[in-house]
Amino acid sequence: MRAGTIYLLIALVLLGISLLKEKQRTKEAIKATFKIFYVLMPVLVFVFVLMGLIQAYISRETIANLLGQRSGILGILSAEIVGCIALFMPPAVFPFGGYLLKNGASFGSIAGFVFTAILIGITTLPLEFKLLGKRFTIFRNIFTFVLAFFIALLMEVILR
Amino acid sequence: MKKLLKNDVFQFLSLSAVITLIVYGINAEKGAIVTRTVYNTFIEVLDIVTAVSIFIGLFQVWVKPPTIVKWLGKGSGLKGFILVCTFPILMGGSLFTVFPLLKTLKEKGARQGAIASFITAWGGKAPLLPLETKFLGWPFALVRLGFVIVFAFLMGILMDWVGEKPT
Numbered sequence: 198m199r200a201g202t203i204y205l206l207i208a209l210v211l212l213g214i215s216l217l218k219e220k221q222r223t224k225e226a227i228k229a230t231f232k233i234f235y236v237l238m239p240v241l242v243f244v245f246v247l248m249g250l251i252q253a254y255i256s257r258e259t260i261a262n263l264l265g266q267r268s269g270i271l272g273i274l275s276a277e278i279v280g281c282i283a284l285f286m287p288p289a290v291f292p293f294g295g296y297l298l299k300n301g302a303s304f305g306s307i308a309g310f311v312f313t314a315i316l317i318g319i320t321t322l323p324l325e326f327k328l329l330g331k332r333f334t335i336f337r338n339i340f341t342f343v344l345a346f347f348i349a350l351l352m353e354v355i356l357r
Numbered sequence: 358m359k360k361l362l363k364n365d366v367f368q369f370l371s372l373s374a375v376i377t378l379i380v381y382g383i384n385a386e387k388g389a390i391v392t393r394t395v396y397n398t399f400i401e402v403l404d405i406v407t408a409v410s411i412f413i414g415l416f417q418v419w420v421k422p423p424t425i426v427k428w429l430g431k432g433s434g435l436k437g438f439i440l441v442c443t444f445p446i447l448m449g450g451s452l453f454t455v456f457p458l459l460k461t462l463k464e465k466g467a468r469q470g471a472i473a474s475f476i477t478a479w480g481g482k483a484p485l486l487p488l489e490t491k492f493l494g495w496p497f498a499l500v501r502l503g504f505v506i507v508f509a510f511l512m513g514i515l516m517d518w519v520g521e522k523p524t
Contacts, residue, residue: 199404200405200487200490200491201401201402201403201404201405201408201487201491202404204404204405204408204409204487205404205405205407205408207408208407208408208411208412208415209411211411211412211415212411212415215415215419222418222419223418225418226411226414226415226417226418226419227414228414229413229414229417229418230410230411230413230414230415231410231414232414233410233413233414233449234406234407234410235366236365236366237406237410238406239365239366239367239368239369239370239373240365240369241399241402241406242369242370242373242395242399243369243370243372243373245373245394245395245398245399246373246376246377246391246395248394248395248398249377249390249391249392249393249394249395250376250380250391252390252391252394253380253387253388253390253391254387286451287451287482287485288406288409288485288488291485291488291489291491291492291493292398292402292488292492294492294493295491295492295493296492298492298493304497307493307497308497308501311493311501312480312508315480315482316452316476316477316480318452321451321452321453321456324452324453324456325452325456328456328457328459328460329456329459329460329463329469329472332521333469333472333473333516336515336516336519337473337476337512337516340473340512340515340516341477341512344508344511344512344515345508348504348507348508351504352497352500352501352504355500356496356497356500
């Protein structure tokens with residue numbers, strides 16, 4: 198069976214349990230599910246178009262040179278920077294990362310990309326400033342970038 | 358019409374269509390590569406994205422922000438710290454949804470280390486495991502999840518170390 202089918206079955210079972218426990222809340226959950234799906238799909242389609250563009254215009258060698266094992270530390274750093282400026286929603290990060298991996302990027306680069314793409318966002322900086330303070334924002338983003346680098350390096354060593 | 362143009366869904370879809378059409382216009386062969394990639398990946402992820410949306414939807418209604426704030430408290434003490442470094446892994450959402458929740462946590466007196474740990478642990482993204490394992494494999498996903506906890510711990514320690522105000 199496809200992995201997706203299994204997840205779908207698990208999700209439906211959970212939905213069933215929720216329905217048995219509380220009808221009203223389950224109704225809300227289904228509404229939320231539709232909303233999430235509705236917001237998510239267009240973003241994913243956009244990311245798939247980007248993947249298609251890379252497929253059409255950028256060769257495997259280029260990706261391997263920029264983000265592959267030979268690129269080493271610089272590969273991880275550039276992947277992290279791409280992650281910081283990429284406007285992806287978290288669910289779009291994995292298909293894109295997987296796509297780069299399949300085309301020659303290293304595990305370390307992908308790890309760096311995934312961490313910064315989820316945890317650092319140029320577009321969310323103003324909101325973070327406003328809600329959590331300037332000092333907090335600056336330190337958090339710097340520490341996240343640096344720690345993500347070392348963890349990505351470790352992951353490269355473990356997974357290669 | 359104005360509302361439609363401001364709609365994110367509309368923007369992403371129209372941008373996707375425009376880019377694809379431009380590529381087709383320049384070179385039909387490359388355009389075909391783009392549409393094939395989009396179609397194949399779309400078919401590949403449809404069931405997973407549906408499942409993930411259900412997971413996040415269920416979590417949202419069963420674990421509401423006030424509950425989270427109550428559970429985590431100030432995130433102080435060893436137990437609170439461990440909770441702050443692990444529990445958010447289960448949550449969905451984007452940074453846009455998580456920052457307002459953290460502001461509430463901060464107002465309740467959570468230390469900035471606990472808040473930073475929370476964000477980092479939230480990056481674990483367990484509801485997205487179906488997507489992550491599909492595209493990056495189980496070894497990557499599990500190793501990353503393990504490191505997320507370490508990452509969250511270190512972030513908390515570092516952020517508390519720099520302190521709240523310049524000295």
